[in-house]
Amino acid sequence: MDRAMNRGAAVVLPLIEVGLIAYATYALVYSVGVIYLMNPDKSWNIERRRSTGIGLIVVYFVLFAPMALAFMRLVQVIWANPGVVPLGDPTSEKKGLSTKQFDRYDAYTCEYDGLPRWCHDCHNFKPDRSHHSSDLGRCVRRMDHFCPYAGGMISETSHKFFIQFLFYAAVYTGYVLIVMAVFLADRIQKIGSHPGVWIGAVACAGVFFLFTSGMFLTTMYYLSENLTTVESLNRANVTTIAMRGTSPDLSRAVSTANSANCVVTQTTPIITEVQRTNSRSYVVVQTQPGENPWDMGTLPNIKSILGNSVFDWFLPLRMSPCIHPSEAGEYEWGIAVQKLMRENGLGSAYRSRRRRSSHRSSRG
Ligand SMILES: [Zn+2]
Known part of the structure; x- marks a missing residue:
């Protein structure tokens, strides 16, 4: 009704x-x-x-x-x-469905098992930042709100x-x-x-x-x-993110801190490590409560929606730059998540290290 x-x-x-x-x-x-x-x-x-x-x-x-x-x-x-996100086959189950769309990213938001978030109504995985709209009966990418004044x-x-x-x-x-x-x-x-x-x-x-x-x-x-x-509305929550990489990097990060005789405070809650059938490894981590994984800083945040030039800010013509996904993810990751990746050799840090090593071996 x-x-x-x-x-x-x-x-x-x-x-x-x-x-x-x-x-x-x-x-x-x-x-x-x-x-x-x-x-x-x-x-x-x-x-x-x-x-x-x-x-x-x-x-x-x-x-x-x-x-x-x-x-x-x-x-x-x-x-x-x-x-809107495409609907899945009503008979399909979360386990066994291809995660190909997510495998190209450094990181994506996930559930505890490391699989992307699942929509029971759409029978499909939810891309980052999408939510199920009861008004449309569909998952919507970067959903903000249903506005009857604007027509939808x-x-x-x-x-x-x-x-x-x-x-x-x-x-x-x-x-x-x-x-x-x-x-x-x-x-x-x-x-x-x-x-x-x-x-x-x-x-x-x-x-x-x-x-x-x-x-x-x-x-x-x-x-x-x-x-x-x-x-x-959910800004106090933690976000669970699967980042590409393997846990030896994590243990190394921790042991380095130990040998330097520092007081080790493990602030990155690591939930699990996931090995996919396609031989990719992911480490599932959580952000701190209240930490916004998408916050890139005020100006980049505004530009991601309004556009990169002042003309774009004022002219209602071109679509937002954030619509085009990159290798990093469905959307650019915020400062906190990038730091997490860098410090633990995961995600984008893992990707750039692999690139460097393959570059070296091709030269040698
Ligand atoms: Zn849905």
């Missing part, structure tokens, strides 16, 4: 928003700009303010255009490519356009709020009348300004830490 209601709201709410924008356009452009400022009724006994009216209307459309573009791009991506799922594919839409909508509603409030006060003072349409526009713009600016600031705060809304 919840699911049907959410999905219904995701169709109705964007239409209501379009209606409200049409209403704001009527109130600000026509009622304030064209009538009140440029062609006032003779009986009002007020001066004609043509240039003020034209200026207000021009600025209105300059702010309206990027918001409309971001909104159309957002809705288009949400409907065309919400970033905010995820890897749409997060950038969602943030851009919130920014432009906050600027637009802020402008409508200020212009309507200023000229409502002006009109009350000069001719003593206060049309319902103007009061309604002030109220709607006020509500949506608070909503969009608050949402924008919250989303940017989470993005600066590279957390999705789902992850922010």
